[in-house]
Amino acid sequence: MEDGKQFDVIVIGGGPMGLSTAYHLSKRRTKTLVLEQFTFINQLGSSAGVSRQFRIPYPDEYMVKLVKQSIPFWDELQSLTPVPLMDEVGTLWFGDPDVHSTEGNIRQAELALKAQDVAYTSVNASELESQYHFKNLPSTYTGLFQAQGASIDLKATQQTLYHWNKESSLVTLKEEAPVTKIEHRHQQFEVTTPLGTFTAKKLVLVPGPYADAVFKLLNFQVAATYWNMASAFYKKTDPAIQYPTWFVFQNPVGDNGNQFYGFPEVSWNYPGYIRVASDFVMAPLNSPSQRTLVPNPQELAYTAEWVKNHMTGLDPIPQYTSTCMVALSKIPNKELLIDFAPAYVPAHKDIAIYATGWAGKFVPLLGKILADLTLDGHTPFDISHFATGYKYFTQWK
Numbered sequence: 022m023e024d025g026k027q028f029d030v031i032v033i034g035g036g037p038m039g040l041s042t043a044y045h046l047s048k049r050r051t052k053t054l055v056l057e058q059f060t061f062i063n064q065l066g067s068s069a070g071v072s073r074q075f076r077i078p079y080p081d082e083y084m085v086k087l088v089k090q091s092i093p094f095w096d097e098l099q100s101l102t103p104v105p106l107m108d109e110v111g112t113l114w115f116g117d118p119d120v121h122s123t124e125g126n127i128r129q130a131e132l133a134l135k136a137q138d139v140a141y142t143s144v145n146a147s148e149l150e151s152q153y154h155f156k157n158l159p160s161t162y163t164g165l166f167q168a169q170g171a172s173i174d175l176k177a178t179q180q181t182l183y184h185w186n187k188e189s190s191l192v193t194l195k196e197e198a199p200v201t202k203i204e205h206r207h208q209q210f211e212v213t214t215p216l217g218t219f220t221a222k223k224l225v226l227v228p229g230p231y232a233d234a235v236f237k238l239l240n241f242q243v244a245a246t247y248w249n250m251a252s253a254f255y256k257k258t259d260p261a262i263q264y265p266t267w268f269v270f271q272n273p274v275g276d277n278g279n280q281f282y283g284f285p286e287v288s289w290n291y292p293g294y295i296r297v298a299s300d301f302v303m304a305p306l307n308s309p310s311q312r313t314l315v316p317n318p319q320e321l322a323y324t325a326e327w328v329k330n331h332m333t334g335l336d337p338i339p340q341y342t343s344t345c346m347v348a349l350s351k352i353p354n355k356e357l358l359i360d361f362a363p364a365y366v367p368a369h370k371d372i373a374i375y376a377t378g379w380a381g382k383f384v385p386l387l388g389k390i391l392a393d394l395t396l397d398g399h400t401p402f403d404i405s406h407f408a409t410g411y412k413y414f415t416q417w418k
């Protein structure tokens with residue numbers, strides 16, 4: 022194999038997870054190639070738009086623990102750039118305490134936070150209105166506020182990782198390089214792209230919502246649905262109002278899933294506006310190829326109605342609409358899938374995978390975990406809950 026084509030590890034997918042994995046691999050002196058089918062920092066995968074929620078509340082203690090464990094890795098990433106990667110405004114979870122949604126349940130989250138010694142304050146319905154600017158909430162609503170919640174600048178996060186990798190003598194970044202074939206020969210993987218064929222002993226697969234197109238090259242697939250989530254920005258009519266990151270738990274009403282979440286105003290993303298989105302899937306896709314860049318009008322309408330009825334200081338007409346595509350595993354609470362390839366794939370323990378779920382908050386930590394799995398075959402972090410490939414990977418038919 023000619024020089025420039027042989028690597029220790031090839032990372033397939035150049036989103037934040039791929040860039041973070043390359044960063045951690047290179048810190049361990051590993052010659053790494055990252056292959057991206059489009060351009061780096063594109064708008065066509067799960068990292069479209071800019072802001073993501075960083076929140077510690079989760080209904081399961083192991084998730085709370087994992088978010089806590091991600092904090093030092095965020096601090097490390099922040100030390101590489103003067104650009105703030107997060108705006109710490111706190112997380113507000115509120116709504117009907119009896120609702121158990123795909124995001125969890127307020128009471129369970131309180132128990133998990135207590136068990137992990139995470140400080141938070143409980144909030145009642147009148148405080149939700151007087152302190153956090155919501156209105157017309159049922160008096161039975163409760164909430165919790167956790168101060169370390171933040172809005173993540175995912176674009177700046179990717180830029181930081183991209184520039185660090187670009188400077189590294191150990192990392193090669195190639196864009197416009199869709200992987201079209203993977204073969205295992207002579208104890209190596211041969212990975213084919215229009216830019217040529219590259220070889221490595223190990224692979225990391227982080228293809229975001231295009232997971233099956235890559236897994237298919239190794240004859241397996243993941244049980245997932247795809248969601249083209251709609252979001253929009255709302256103009257602040259009262260410049261003094263600042264919301265935390267928030268999520269509201271409510272029962273569905275007809276086809277309105279009735280769960281919404283939002284962000285503070287941030288300097289890096291349409292200043293003067295705040296982003297509010299729905300968190301219920303109205304039109305699941307069977308494959309990313311069905312995706313259009315047009316947001317679902319009904320998801321936008323239900324969100325705008327909620328903004329109008331329950332938020333203050335905003336013009337309830339949605340502006341700057343966009344979509345973002347995510348693969349959600351058929352695991353009920355949409356957890357992450359972090360595993361090796363299934364056993365029927367040749368050299369399966371040499372292929373580490375991250376797929377599905379809401380993982381923006383885990384970008385720096387997951388890169389470390391995937392680098393550990395690749396180089397050591399294990400990681401000190403407890404990922405036993407996410408090693409679910411045995412359930413969700415099946416042979417390609």
Ligand SMILES: Cc1cc2nc3c(=O)[nH]c(=O)nc-3n(C[C@H](O)[C@H](O)[C@H](O)COP(=O)(O)OP(=O)(O)OC[C@H]3O[C@@H](n4cnc5c(N)ncnc54)[C@H](O)[C@@H]3O)c2cc1C
Nearest residue numbers: 034036037038058066067068074200228229345380381382
């Ligand atoms: C609307 C929306 C809101 C979200 N909100 C939150 C949130 O508030 N908090 C949170 O923690 N998480 C959130 N998430 C999840 C988070 O954004 C994702 O988990 C994260 O961005 C995934 O990064 P990734 O690198 O795995 O995937 P991606 O960014 O999709 O990157 C995968 C890359 O792989 C490339 N690729 C695919 N196939 C190939 C191939 N054959 N060859 C080469 N390259 C290939 C793709 O082009 C893509 O660039 C949200 C996601 C969405 C869509």
